[in-house]
Amino acid sequence: MDFLVDLGVMTKEGAIVRTRYDKFRQINRFLEFIEDILPQLDKDKEQTIIDFGCGKSYLTFAMYYYLKVLKGYNIRIIGLDLKKDVIEHCNQLRTKYGYDRLDFYEGDIASYKGVDSVDMVVTLHACDTATDYALAKAVKWGAKVILSVPCCQHEANRTIADDTLSPVMDYGILKERFAAIATDGARAKLLESKGYQTQILEFIDMEHTPKNLLIRAVKTGKPDAGAYKEVLDMSEALNIDLTLKKLLED
Numbered sequence: 483m484d485f486l487v488d489l490g491v492m493t494k495e496g497a498i499v500r501t502r503y504d505k506f507r508q509i510n511r512f513l514e515f516i517e518d519i520l521p522q523l524d525k526d527k528e529q530t531i532i533d534f535g536c537g538k539s540y541l542t543f544a545m546y547y548y549l550k551v552l553k554g555y556n557i558r559i560i561g562l563d564l565k566k567d568v569i570e571h572c573n574q575l576r577t578k579y580g581y582d583r584l585d586f587y588e589g590d591i592a593s594y595k596g597v598d599s600v601d602m603v604v605t606l607h608a609c610d611t612a613t614d615y616a617l618a619k620a621v622k623w624g625a626k627v628i629l630s631v632p633c634c635q636h637e638a639n640r641t642i643a644d645d646t647l648s649p650v651m652d653y654g655i656l657k658e659r660f661a662a663i664a665t666d667g668a669r670a671k672l673l674e675s676k677g678y679q680t681q682i683l684e685f686i687d688m689e690h691t692p693k694n695l696l697i698r699a700v701k702t703g704k705p706d707a708g709a710y711k712e713v714l715d716m717s718e719a720l721n722i723d724l725t726l727k728k729l730l731e732d
Contacts, residue, residue, distance in 0.1 A: 485543040488575055509544045511685060512606075512629075515698060516548060519602075519627045522700055523549075528556045529601040534591045534616040535608040536561035539572045545604070546584045561586040562594055591615045600625050607633040611725040617669060618729035620699075621676045628673065628699040631685050635662040638722040664720060666695055668713045672726050673699045675710035 486492040491502045491509070498506050523529050531549075533542045542561045549555040563569055563586070572586040587596065591608065592615040603620035605613055606629075613632045620628045639661035643651065650656045670680040678699035685696040717723060 489540055509540055512541050513548050515629055522626045525555055528558055530597055531557060531559045531602040532600050533561045534605040536563050546581055558583045562589050599623050602627040604629045606631045609634045610636045614726035617726055626701045630697040632666055635665040638665045641721050643721045668724055669726055670697055671709040671713045672730055674706045677701060677703045677705045
């Protein structure tokens with residue numbers, strides 16, 4: 483796994499760099515989630531995977547190595563990020579390793595139109611409503627699998643209010659955490675309303691990062707109207723109007 487050396491996670495001798503041990507754990511935990519969804523991917527035809535907000539692409543390279551090199555899946559992976567220098571570096575590494583079905587592009591989640599259909603969408607730490615745009619894109623494409631680790635859920639925090647919850651709302655840090663939980667719960671239910679079986683799982687231990695929840699959704703094709711009503715009821719009660727709800731309504 484030369485990419486782990488080039489990305490500073492391992493030494494050339496195969497040892498984990500002490501200061502990057504958390505990143506190594508994160509990569510392995512993510513691959514466990516990938517292993518769980520393997521039955522959803524068709525091994526007989528090319529599967530398209532998009533990683534929105536790929537950044538330095540530790541997980542993108544790991545995903546390609548695991549699925550293509552180790553498991554023999556016929557895949558194409560696209561990494562998308564706004565940072566031009568990061569994308570250039572990732573493409574250089576891609577070429578170095580000969581990963582011919584891995585491409586990185588500079589672009590925005592909301593406006594990306596490079597493909598017509600996608601089998602799996604990955605979005606890790608896409609900030610605030612960028613996660614919502616990625617999830618909405620995934621639903622529009624009919625992605626079979628969605629793996630999302632949200633980050634910086636500020637939107638609900640700006641408007642959330644409930645007099646009965648004043649012991650929470652009166653304290654900024656508690657209000658922020660409650661708003662984040664409400665946001666991710668609504669996201670999961672909205673995906674269920676669009677025909678996905680959804681779970682919210684611990685990504686890695688809280689001691690390593692507070693951004694440790696992963697939304698995993700697998701397409702069933704059986705929309706749950708009740709889940710949508712639950713979101714509407716909660717949104718009205720808490721005075722929130724989330725971007726994902728509006729995008730899916732559109």
